[in-house]
Amino acid sequence: MSDAASGSALDDLPGELLMWVLIVSELLVFGAGLVAFMAVRLTDPAGFAAAQDHLFRAGAALNTMVLVSSGFLAAQALRWREAGARGAARWALVAAAALGVVFLIIKGAEYAAKSADGIGWDTHAFFTFYYLLTGFHAAHVVAGVVLLMLVAWRDAVANIQAVAMFWHMVDLVWVLLYPVIYLLA
Amino acid sequence: MKYETQKIALAYFAVAMALFAIQVSAGLLAGWVYVSPNTLSELLPFNIIRMLHSNSLVVWLITGFMGAAYFLIPEESEREIHSPTLAYLQLLILVVGTLGAVVTYVFDLFHGHWLLGMEGREFIEQPVWVKVGIVVAALIFLYNVTMTVLAGKKTAITNILLLGLWGLALLFLFSFYNPGNLSLDKQFWWYIVHLWVEGVWELIMASILAYLMLKLTGVDREVVEKWLYVIVALALFSGILGTGHHYYWIGTPGYWQWIGSIFSSLEVVPFFAMMAFAFVMVWKGRRDHPNKAALLWSLGCATLAFFGAGVWGFLHTLHGVNYYTHGTQITAAHGHLAFYGAYVSLNLAIFTYAMPILLNRDPYNQVLNMGSFWLMSGGVVFMTFALTFAGTVQTHLQRVLGENFMDVQDQLAIFYWMRFGAGIAVVLGALLFIYAVAVPRKEIIEPGAAETPAE
Numbered sequence: 001m002s003d004a005a006s007g008s009a010l011d012d013l014p015g016e017l018l019m020w021v022l023i024v025s026e027l028l029v030f031g032a033g034l035v036a037f038m039a040v041r042l043t044d045p046a047g048f049a050a051a052q053d054h055l056f057r058a059g060a061a062l063n064t065m066v067l068v069s070s071g072f073l074a075a076q077a078l079r080w081r082e083a084g085a086r087g088a089a090r091w092a093l094v095a096a097a098a099l100g101v102v103f104l105i106i107k108g109a110e111y112a113a114k115s116a117d118g119i120g121w122d123t124h125a126f127f128t129f130y131y132l133l134t135g136f137h138a139a140h141v142v143a144g145v146v147l148l149m150l151v152a153w154r155d156a157v158a159n160i161q162a163v164a165m166f167w168h169m170v171d172l173v174w175v176l177l178y179p180v181i182y183l184l185a
Numbered sequence: 186m187k188y189e190t191q192k193i194a195l196a197y198f199a200v201a202m203a204l205f206a207i208q209v210s211a212g213l214l215a216g217w218v219y220v221s222p223n224t225l226s227e228l229l230p231f232n233i234i235r236m237l238h239s240n241s242l243v244v245w246l247i248t249g250f251m252g253a254a255y256f257l258i259p260e261e262s263e264r265e266i267h268s269p270t271l272a273y274l275q276l277l278i279l280v281v282g283t284l285g286a287v288v289t290y291v292f293d294l295f296h297g298h299w300l301l302g303m304e305g306r307e308f309i310e311q312p313v314w315v316k317v318g319i320v321v322a323a324l325i326f327l328y329n330v331t332m333t334v335l336a337g338k339k340t341a342i343t344n345i346l347l348l349g350l351w352g353l354a355l356l357f358l359f360s361f362y363n364p365g366n367l368s369l370d371k372q373f374w375w376y377i378v379h380l381w382v383e384g385v386w387e388l389i390m391a392s393i394l395a396y397l398m399l400k401l402t403g404v405d406r407e408v409v410e411k412w413l414y415v416i417v418a419l420a421l422f423s424g425i426l427g428t429g430h431h432y433y434w435i436g437t438p439g440y441w442q443w444i445g446s447i448f449s450s451l452e453v454v455p456f457f458a459m460m461a462f463a464f465v466m467v468w469k470g471r472r473d474h475p476n477k478a479a480l481l482w483s484l485g486c487a488t489l490a491f492f493g494a495g496v497w498g499f500l501h502t503l504h505g506v507n508y509y510t511h512g513t514q515i516t517a518a519h520g521h522l523a524f525y526g527a528y529v530s531l532n533l534a535i536f537t538y539a540m541p542i543l544l545n546r547d548p549y550n551q552v553l554n555m556g557s558f559w560l561m562s563g564g565v566v567f568m569t570f571a572l573t574f575a576g577t578v579q580t581h582l583q584r585v586l587g588e589n590f591m592d593v594q595d596q597l598a599i600f601y602w603m604r605f606g607a608g609i610a611v612v613l614g615a616l617l618f619i620y621a622v623a624v625p626r627k628e629i630i631e632p633g634a635a636e637t638p639a640e
Contacts, residue, residue, distance in 0.1 A: 128440055
């Protein structure tokens with residue numbers, strides 16, 4: 001009885017099991033990072049607020065829209081591919097990857113502006129977390145862009161699904177990071 | 186034994202067990218020096234005893250892994266080992282290298298010589314010629330097993346095992362790079378020490394454990410493989426950046442404190458998964474395998490690895506905690522239970538499973554073997570608790586109250602005595618184990634009598 005239960009629970013899971021393992025692991029890491037950020041913030045609320053004012057909030061808001069649109073395109077690509085529209089699916093994946101690059105350009109401009117202001121990872125604890133969390137996230141965006149291009153080329157349904165799952169995780173993490181790091185007053 | 190060349194494993198296991206006996210004896214001697222510090226201080230200084238204890242551990246564990254590979258790869262690949270001659274040559278090189286290293290350490294021969302003298306870096310202090318020998322032996326080994334796997338059937342177990350063994354050999358190459366800057370030295374040093382035991386060795390452990398579960402419980406290969414992939418993914422995800430927990434205080438940038446704390450906290454997850462895996466397989470399995478001792482060692486391995494590597498590791502992995510506990514007896518407690526649970530027990534599990542097959546016997550001395558499990562495990566667990574309490578007291582006296590190191594050591598004497606006592610149990614357990622797997626039972630039942638049905 002228990003055998004059947006534990007077997008079916010995993011069988012009902014859509015997509016690749018290992019991708020779910022990765023997604024849960026990533027959420028744990030970013031979640032722990034955010035918890036640590038909040039905990040350290042408690043020790044110095046004024047310092048954190050002052051540091052946060054150096055951030056370019058409008059750019060990050062724009063980036064949120066860019067990334068969510070990109071996630072929409074990746075999801076759309078999977079639907080189109082399942083419906084047999086391979087060409088449309090490929091273009092959607094390329095467009096999703098291009099928006100990923102746009103995200104990275106805006107992010108890069110943000111880092112460059114910080115650097116020009118003389119702000120580094122050790123300027124303040126706030127910036128340690130800022131660079132760690134957004135930098136680690138940006139590394140995932142880079143990986144996502146590569147993967148999106150890869151499945152635009154090797155476009156089996158299972159491949160697109162796996163990468164769309166990954167890409168939504170990258171989206172989700174950004175949607176969690178953005179309010180906590182940029183907006184939380 | 187289905188394949189003739191599996192016999193190679195016998196020689197590897199024999200060497201491994203001989204070194205195991207030496208390792209625990211050196212450990213016991215080191216434990217005695219803790220309670221009676223001047224013992225042999227001129228003849229065999231403590232740092233040399235400690236080096237023998239830790240180096241022989243690493244060498245026998247790796248020899249055991251290699252033996253395990255030679256034992257299980259033919260069965261998994263359904264092929265004889267590519268070249269038995271090379272396999273024995275490889276073992277010879279390793280034995281000569283090990284003896285050379287030991288002699289060089291003990292007599293400090295060729296002091297300072299670039300090729301023949303010891304290098305003085307903890308755990309990778311082998312003279313350069315021994316390191317080259319290790320690399321040659323590793324290349325022979327990888328060539329031999331990879332050719333076998335490539336020619337035969339590829340299974341998840343052999344794939345993961347090979348990935349682990351290749352990683353083990355490639356990471357060792359960092360031992361040739363010795364930067365003058367002490368921070369950089371330590372940074373690369375951990376590429377070997379950490380990425381071995383909290384990276385690629387976990388792959389080796391998971392694959393050997395998966396093989397044992399497959400054989401002992403009779404659960405479907407598909408189920409075992411699914412677990413294996415998940416465990417490996419979790420181990421690499423947490424373990425690679427988990428290296429950061431060694432970069433807190435060696436001069437590396439401060440962001441490592443957060444990277445190390447967060448990722449290494451997750452290192453407990455693959456160990457939990459391995460424990461869950463072992464128990465779920467036994468619970469699901471329908472096979473009643475006669476080698477109960479091998480099953481006990483396998484379950485004991487998964488459980489003690491979870492506590493030793495996982496729980497005791499987490500205990501002092503957060504940098505805020507480690508700031509106080511770093512380098513105290515807490516570390517020693519973790520080190521002992523982690524190595525014993527994860528890698529010693531794993532080797533003893535595969536020895537227990539394989540030895541009767543290699544010697545073409547029934548699994549004799551089950552009770553003795555299981556007795557050795559409880560004696561050894563009880564000893565190591567007691568030692569772990571003694572050292573944990575010692576470390577807690579030490580942390581408080583030395584790091585919080587700021588007392589002098591040696592004054593604190595005097596106050597820890599009671600714990601060191603308890604650790605020595607636990608060490609005696611471990612050594613006796615180890616000898617009992619070796620006797621149980623090596624020596625057949627004396628009273629052999631006559632074939633005629635065995636065939637007579639009981640009334």
